[in-house]
Amino acid sequence: MTNVDRVAAALAVWQQQSVWSRAATVAKRRIVRGRRALAGLTVAAAVAGTAASQLDGVYQPASRALAVLAGAALALVPVVARSTAREAVHAWARLRSVSESLKAELYRHLARVAPFAGPDRDAVLLRRLDALLDDAGDLAGLVVDVEPAERPLPAVSDVPSYLTHRLVGQVEGYYLPGARRMARRANRIRTATTALTAAGAVLSAVVGVLGDGLGLAAWVGVVATVTTALVGYGAAQQFEHQQIEYARTADQLSRLARIRRDGHGWTDDAAFVAEVERIISLSNEAWMARTLEEDGSQQH
Template identity: 65%
Template structure:
């Protein structure tokens, strides 16, 4: 490690972080696709099964085809669910955890704060990399195919530039946009679920008043199944919780910055950066732990 100069040491960490970040993004996408597939297959099976029953008497060919599609969809549900199972979620959270740890070390090193304030900071940086890789060695293979685009080191050279390039960018470029996006998606899911519930109630009232000459009763169950699948997908993705967590973290970081700039505390550089990274780390660890906890409860 003594052969590494300053730029090579931190550039090594930055390249590794990019690879782990990319692997974490791909793992999350796979889980999201699997969950969306499960919801779509469940809803599709309900629709096709109901249509098959209703068309079975008049259009037997179409009815049989729809019955086959419904059966195939139900058979594929557990297959798709495996890609979003506990192991997949645990691997994703570990990939993300390593990525965030490497990023935090890179920014601390560039800012020149503890534990990278001494003459041995290259050795400390690379030693921490070794420790991380030792704990997550079983996931290294996932990063080999993750070929992120080359990117320059952050423009951080002291705590002042850390404040703008790390802290404020996290607030303006990540937490606030994510909070708004999570809020919009959660709202859309609520609206869709409410609309389906209203439709089911309307159909039920119509059947109660006019009878079931049109075979509408079966579609009440379909609406209930589709609503359950939709709400279940939204719950698994935890949009509402993420919205709250992102907004809360953005507020904490903003107040930390304002407090320092106003001279009301956090004047020590090491303590200020450590607190900023603590807030970011707690945010990541908090929602990742909640994801694992909820995923485990859902599979019991």
């Protein structure tokens, strides 16, 4: 092939990777929005329903309005739940899997390691692209209207540049920031649930000591419902698990890079690149599988 053909082959894969990555991002955002909406509707129904019952006989118009709000929130739950169904989560996982597979193939090709070390490396790349897209053909409807991002090819032409732009780039630009981000989100969930649990305990104590003359007993149940909704959202989002997975992968990749740079191992280029891609792939598969498993358990 000519030089232009080589660039064209790599660009074809890079553009397809962008398309599938964008489609996966859209799918994930839809799921996250749905989970947040479910939690919000659950909270709204509990708060509005309890307030409506307590205002009944005191201020009828407000009681009726709140009862309508509570009913509407409950009615919307099954509608919103469709965006978080197992089928939607599974489709997102497959979109992301194709995106990550295309990225791995491209980086191997640019680094010129097996199976892209021979003179037919461009043809091999295009054949593997076709195979990946054929396997995911049933998802074509989710990517048909997605435009690829305008971006240059990664600045990788050999294994040293692969180490810099792929391995180090993943560690410093994705895994470490991701671990910190997930840690912050998990901490916010823990703080909120701890505060809600304490509030519920205080309300229960007040009711136990003073009786329910103020109508606080009903709000103990509301606090429990809100806490459960928040815990369920955090569990579905897998913040703590992702934090651990990101940090573990960053550590593995960093140690691998250090061993090679110090000359203590992984001197074979093809084996080194294969190991980097294996670690990245296992990390992606681990937390996506955990997400699917957790989502499945919540569907029953």
